Structures are given as C-alpha cells and as structure tokens.
Amino acid sequence: MRNRTMKMVVAYLLTIFILLFLNFLLPRLLPGDAILAMYSGHETLMTEEMYAELVRMHGLDLPLHEQFFIYLTELAHGDLGYSYICHASTADLIMGALPWTLLLVGTSFILSAVAGIVLGVESSWRRGGRFDKTLLTFMLLLDGIPSLAIGITSLTVFCLYFGWFPSTGAMTPYSGAEGIEYIKDVLWHLVLPLATLTLSMIPGDYLLIRNSMLLTIREPYVLTARAKGIKNRRIKYLHAARNAILPFATRIGIRIAYLITGALFIETIFAYPGLGLLTYHAISNRDLPLMQGILTVSVILVLLINIVVDLMYKKIDPRVGYAY
Amino acid sequence: MSLQFKNLNVRYGVSGSPDDHITALDNISIKINEGECVSVVGESGSGKSTLALASMKLLAPNAVMTGQVLVGGTDVSGLSDSEMETIRWNEIAIVFQNYGDVLNPVHRIIDQVAEPLIKNGESRSIARERSERMLDYLKIKAGRDILYPHQISAGERQRVLMAMALITDPGILVLDEPVASVDAITKSYLAEVINEQVDAGKAVLLITHDLSFVPICSDRCEVLYFGSILESLPSHELLDAPRHPYTRALVRSFPMMERAKDLAGVRGVPPSMFSRSSERSCCIFQPRCTQSIGVCSQKEPQAVPRGDSSVKEDYGYVVCHRGGIATMVSVKDVSKSYKDLRVLSDISLTLDEGEILALVGETGSGKTTLAYLIAGTIKPDSGEILFRGRGVSDIDRKEFAKTVGIVYQSPRDSISHRFTVSEAIAEPLHIHGEFDDESGDRIESALREVQLPVDEYFLQKYPHELSGGELQRVAIARALIMKPHLLIADESTSFLDSSVQAKVLRLLLDLQNERGISMLFVTHDIGVARKVSDRIAVLHGGKIVENAPAHRVIANPEHPYTKQLIGVAKGGG
C-alpha cells in the first residue's frame, strides 16, 4: 500500500516537473534570445522599451534560480502570467473559459462512459450475434472518424445546412434571458459540441469495456452466479460488468486527457468559448503566456482527476492495497 | 429429491478436431436417490466437471447435450435459461472447485452467500442473518464474513462455497472437487458436513480425484474414463476390490497412508480429446489395458454385473469384455507331496491379469513349489491349475513356456558361464526357433529395457565379468525376451545387496506396469513383498494362511504367523 502511494506521489511530482520544464526551463534554454523566441512573430511591433520591460517583467535579468523562485511564488498565488495580446491576466482569461470546458468535458465524459459501458456490456454478452456484430462494426468505423471530422460534418449539416442549431458561442449574447430560459439557451448551444465530443469518445469506451467483458465473462465467478440461478441482468451487471469496469476506471485519467484534446477541436469548430477556443486564439496570436497558462491548468486538472481516481480505486477494487 | 442422468451425451464443438466436435460424455446413466451420495472418480479430462456442469445445465455454449437430466423427476435438459433460474440453487446447488476467482473478488463473502436468498425474495436482514448462521455452521469465524474472497484462506473459501450451496437448502448437492485445495483438518470437517447433509436426505453428487475421500462420504462410486463409465461399484470396494483394470490402475496411482507399494500410474497416456471419433467400435480403454484380447479392439463392451450373481445385493457393474479384471491363473485344491513330505495341501489361489501377487513364506513353506506348479514345470498330485481358463497340464509345454518368464534366485547359477550376454539372452529365441535377422534388435531393446549397455563389448562379456546386479538384469532380459504374460520372480533379489536390490525391484515394477503383465513375486521377505505387491499370500506349513490386499495384510494381519512375520520384520520379537 505504501509502495503504491509512493509510486503515485513520485509520478505526480514528475508530472509537475515536466510541466515546469515545459513552461519555465525550455523557453530559457532555447538558443538565442528568450524574449524574441517567446514573442516571435511580434518582433516588428516590439520597441526597445517594450523589450526592456519584458526582460524585467520576466525577471530574465536575474540569475536562473531566483527566476525560478519568483515563478514558483507567482504560480502558488494563482498568477499564471499576463497576456499582452489580450491585455488581461492569463488566469482571468482561463477562469472565464474553464467553466464552459468543464461543462462540455464533464457531461461528455459521463454520457460517453454510460453509453460505452452499457453498449459494451450488452454487445459482449451477445458475442457473435447480430447485435454484437453490427454494433462492433459500427463502433470500429466510428472510432476511425476523428472528432475533427465529426465536428466539421455536423457543423456543416446541422448548423449551416439545416440551421437547426447555433453555430457559435455557448449562449445567445445580450439575450438577457434568465432562469429556465437561460438554461435552455445554454443547453441549446451545448447540444452539438456535446454530441460530437461524446460520439467521438463512445467507441473507445465501448471497445475497452467489450474486450474487458469478454475476459470477465469467462471468469469462474460468472459461472458461480449462473449456477446460483441469479437473474441474467444481475449477473451481467453486478457480477461481470462490475469487474469489467475496473480497467476502465484505471484509464479515466487518460480518457480525460483525450477528452480535453477532443474539446480543443470541437470548441474551435463550434466557436464554443472554452479553453479550446482560447487555445486556438492563443495559437493564432502567438500568445505564449496564455498557452503556458492553459497547459498548466489542464495538467493540474488531469492531475487532480487522477488523484481522485487513485483514491477512489480502492473502493472499487477491494483487492488493491491488500497485503497477501 | 433425486438426481438422475439418463443416457446423457455431451459433445463440444471444437473446430480442428475430427468431425469438428469432441465427445466429453458418452451415454452416461447415473441415479442418485434421496439420502444417497454417489461419487465420480477419474483422471483429469475424463469428463467429471462436464458432468457437474451438465447437472445444472451450465455447459459452455459450444456444448451439445442429448439425453436426460432429471432433477427430482423433472427433465431439465430441454429447459431454457430463465426456466432454469428457479431450479438452480433452489433444487440443485453446486460447490465449484476452489480455483481462481470462483467467488466474485469485488463482493463481500456474506453478500455472495446471501445472494440466492435475496433473489428468492427474502428480506436483506433475514438473508444476512441466515447467512451468518450458515457461515458459522461451516466454522467461518464471526467477523470474517464481511471480508472479501482474497482476504480469506483457501480452506475458508472452500467452506464459504459450501455455505453458499447450503444456504437455500437444495434437495440436490453437486460437489466438484470439494477437498482438492484444503488441508486435512478442513477435509475431515467437510466430510462431516457432507455426511450430515446426506443423512438429512439430500442427494449428493461428489466429484473428486481423492480416492480416500470416496468411501468416507459416498455409498456408490462411478469410475469415469474419457467420458464413459467403466465401473460402478460400492464405495467401500474401491480401494480393496476394484474390478476394472482402469479402476485398479487408478487405485495404484493414488497415494494412501496405509499402502507401501510404490505408485505406478496408469500405463500409457490418456487418449487425446481429438483422437476420438463419435463412432466407437472398440473398448476405449483397450490401448492402455493390461488384459486386452482380440474382441476388445473390435467391439464396444457392455456392462456386466460385478461380483457373484448368487448374491442378491447390487454390487454395481463393470464395462469390460472380460467381465472386469480377469483371472489369469486359478489354483484349485492343489496338493503336492515329495515322497512322504506333504509340501502343499489343498491350496486355492488366484492371480489376476496385471496383478502383482507376493507369495511369502519361510524356506520350506512350499512357496517355490507352488510357483513352479503354476509355471507348469511340475505337476500337482491332486487338484487343478487353470491358466486363462485352460488346464495348465493340457497346454502344450513349449507354448506355455513362452507365456511364462521366470527369473531365478541366483543369476550366477541360472546363466551358463559359457554364454556371453548376447548368447544368454538369445537362448529362448534359439529354443523356440525364433532366432533370425531381427533378433539382434530384439536383444538390444531387451537390454535397453533393463537399463544395460548395448555395445558390442558388453554383448560379448561373460557372466564372471559382470556384477550380481548386472547379471540379474541379464536374467530379467532373458525372461522377458519372449514377451511373456506372466513373470515369476523366485527370490530374484534376495542375493543382491540392498542398493542393487532396490534398483532391480524398481526395474521389475516399471516393466510390469508398462507391459501390463502379471507377476508372481516369491519371497521370504514380507518387507519386500509389501513394497512391490498388490496382494500378499502367506504360505505356512503348506497352507495359505493369509490372502488379502497388501495394505490390509500389513495393517490388519489375521493369522498369528503373519503377525509374527511382520513383528520380526519390524525388528521386534
């Protein structure tokens, strides 16, 4: 048990180290001028004073360890830097976008997990049957269509061609709607991005659960349950699926990281004002501090989810952490 | 409630095998009444577990089942899964082999025990309370019932499985290797529980490879080989009086506390699942059998009743063309005198096919005389000796000599000092006019069988150049070169020092087991007899005073003389 905890802690520390390396050290290790590298593309706009101020702002005139100390202090205070392009604090920009991404990613995770589990369980239970074969083929094909493609297609068809759904934003601007109307409006804008993201995640969850179930179904305890005359549905879910979701649970962290990647494209396509769209803008404008901030936040997000999953895993699988 | 299998066949569809299926059970009929326990024994792959699964209709999807499985009179073979749900565990419950995750690793054991009750509509609290009591009955300590399966010991898991099966008080209990993974203490406790359940009126199907467990718990025993029942016998006869060569071979393979004879194993290898076609035209055990005759490879055998037909009691049946283990030699009321000295008086004795019989007695007890009477070299004064049903005196001497190989007491005397090794072994071939171009190979293979070198140098050695042990091996090779059916070893090892004796004994036993021949082992040493024989006959003063399975003779000698022999052998007085 202690060994496991220690492994986790070491991995978390390494994650943070990689993050610091990417955000702090790499730009400073770059050959040539760090400022010019970080703000490349905007050199023409840069005046002497701006350059000097940037050097001072970033503390680049200080020794490396002092720079690092300042960086850490700022980070601890939730200061993720300042975006000169947007003229706003990076943290504020991110906090404005984060709720939308959380709404999109969270809902999508739950929906795709439920759909993936139910479909995977039912499909494996009928292995080789028509339902299984059809669903498997469909999922294998759907799995091949990248979220990018699904997004573009549904945008074209449902927003532009039929005009059923709004093509941009997370709510109607200046509508002043409140209460139920507001929620309806938000959901209305959420439908397509959510459907696209969920659709792109379901095949992965489905295939994972199906494979895991195929192995679980052969376990002796399933036979035991059958012998006990337990109802089919109870065997399927309480005995087999209960064990089959264990590999899925260990991969929640990875799935979330996938989802964030997917959200990046989906938000860009549907101009949904989450972290993804913010990233897209940062890329277009070469807004480096903003990119760093987004990376920091998304890594911390995934890390937190991983910690929660790790802590909860013991509850799901009683064998973990038991010394034989 | 009774459990009955009627002409049950199970085949598994397996691609790649001939006919794309393999037969797991072939025409099985077993009836288990209320308050009766029937055990099923057999090697792995014999279809024991398939039988257990078939009883609850739990076979894998690729299995095809025909015939009937009657659970309390209802034929379940045609029922659907949902119809089975009400029968399973309420009328028939199973204790699976405690192997791998037979209990669900993510649920507490008490919940798994209580699950069938809750399914039956019992309230959660009552189900829990009853489960607690049941676990308590099986001596799972209080407080341990809320643990998970991986947190308890293998012995406890087995008891949890038993508790789970008993919780709904089903009329039929199927036990699949219930004691395979438990310690001796738990085993005896489980035997107690099983017997209590049988006494309470349950029908119990006990599947086990633990032969010593069979007589403790069950009334009847079915011997399953490769999907067929070869013998059905009262459990108390399993260890002492098996009637089928396969049953005997199984018993010989099983380590028992009382028995000293080395374990032998069933000769040959079990047939491959894939080798068997659905059409059977021979006895399936024939390739491994010690007594197969022509008809065995031509026709499928039928069941014949075991034991005396005069006895009314049902002693089961045996599926064998020869009616079970056949008698090879039967000696009836034989007497023999040398002049005035009466050496043997009214001796009756039998020697079965594939059996090792030790004739034990002191010098002058008549044991050697009896051996040569059986070999046909001397004639009895009165009485008769039958070899495979024919009078020994009626059989052509020379023909009979081929059937019986003899290894004598002193190899130095029994092999001419003028013969080389090669010539000595070839002698019977010359004698029977069978010496030809292939004899060289026969001699070499005989030498290999007795673990002697086969190079030209060794073949040309003379007896005086060989050690006693080597020479006795040459004698054995000579005795076996005609492929006899009966080997008589007349004090064959008594001249050898114990280290060499051990090796020669080992060799004789291996040869006997692999060739499946019968052996008459004549010795004055009851210690040696107990190590090598299935049965011991003790000769004293020209009479047989003891004749029983070896382990019985050693454990419970009846005659004072036998007791004395054993006492002396043990170093007492």
Next chain:
Amino acid sequence: MHIKPFQEFAKDKIGVAGLVLILFLFTTAILAPVIAPHDPWDYSASAFQPPSREHLLGTNDIGYDIFSELLWALRTSILFGIAVATITCTIGIVLGVSAALIGGMYDMIVMRLADALLAIPTIMVLILIAAYFKPSTTVLIIALSLVLWQTIARGMRAQTLSLKTKLYVKAAKNTGAPTSYIMYKHIMPELFPLYAMGFVTKARIAVFMEAGLSFLGIFDPTTKSLGIMMSYAMRYLDPCFGVWFNWLLPPVVALSLLIISLGLISYAIEEIFDPRLRRNNVTPI
C-alpha cells in the same frame, strides 16, 4: 499455443478489410507525385472551379487543384504517421525492455516518468513546443514521439518481465547464453505482437495529431496537409457557396478512411494475439 500470425490475420475479415484499405491509401500516397494531375503548389486554373474532368475536385480559393492537394496531403499524413510510430516504438522498446532488464532505480524512474506523461495532454505540449520553436515537421515528429512512448514502454516492460521468468529463458541462461542471444532469440520475437500493435496504434494517433495540429495552424501553412485543407475550406463554409462538397468533404473522408483502416488492423491484431480473446479456446473441462 503457437499462433501463425499471418494465416490468422488472413482469416480475419476486419483485419483484411483494414489492410486492403491501408494498402490502397498507401499506394496512392506513395505515387502522389506521379498521379497528381497538377502541381499542388501552383495555381492551375481560376479560383473556385467546380469539379470537372480537368480538375476532379475543382480548385480552391487561389486556384490550386484540390485533388492534387489531397494526394500530397495524404502523403504527408502517412509519412508523418510512419515516422512518429517508428520513433515512438523504438523509444518505447528501448526504455521498456531496458527497464525490465536493468530494474532497480532506473526501472523506477522510467516507469514513473511514463506515469507522469499520462497526465499531460499531448496536444497542449505540442502546441507549446511548436510555439517555442519555429514550426518544423521534424521537430514536431520528435516532440510527439517524446510524449507518446509511455504506453509502448509499459507494455514492453511487462512482457519482458514475464518472459524473464519463463523457464526456457532461464534454461538458456543456465546453459550459458549471453544476454544478446537471449534478447535476440527469446525476447524480441515474443515482443513482436506488442510492437505491431503499438506501431499501428501510434501511427493512428500521429495521423490524427498531424491533421489536428495543422488544422489549428501549427504547421507551416505551405505544407500540404489534410488539416490545413479542412481549416481553409472551413473559412468558405457557407451553404450557398457549396465548396464543402468538393473541398471540405474529401480531406475529412480521406482522414477518416486512413484512421479507420489503422483502427481495423489494430483491432484484428489484438484479437489474434490475445489468446484470451480468441473465440475457439472454450476449454472443455
């Protein structure tokens, strides 16, 4: 059970379908310079030409031939996928196998590093790196490989560890076989399924990443890429304009086909090599 992988694969309909598809796409991509009717870097007609015999998919906003662009973009995708998969698998094998063989602190560090990479969204790292360095394809290939190796290494390590305990490996060792012999004769062949599986999976991710990153505008815009095509086509996405049919749809379909074919192959490989997933091994007890 010994498996004849190629025969098994030939029997697997899903796998064969994937293989046929990928071979088709692969051949097209390799032959792009030959097949492409026009130079995709030069305008060949006026802008927004509808599909015609001369221009199978019409022309784009600056008069480039879309069909030729598509072929070259497919070529970029496939080459990118192969490059990333090769480097990633090499890193994964070297780290995984060496971790298993060396063990100790080295093993600990490599595996924790692998764990740590799990929590880092790959695409964000690439975006950041692309922002630091000038967007060069080579750099991105290396950067992507550096963050994708962890699942491969993990699998390789587990497999090598289990092989190390196999009796025939011990027997070879006891007979005096040098480590190089054991690696070559016993370990590497057993790792092949994992390698094949890993290669396809990573190629799949890489193809997706290439399209995605170029869609976001990370790549050099003069490169021919499916993502860039989509991103430009999106700008003229208007139902009245109608370019989505001949400009947007082709790269979307091409990308999907490419990823589908890789997915089918990886599914087939998994079914063949995981003995527990095989259908026919229902053991009659």
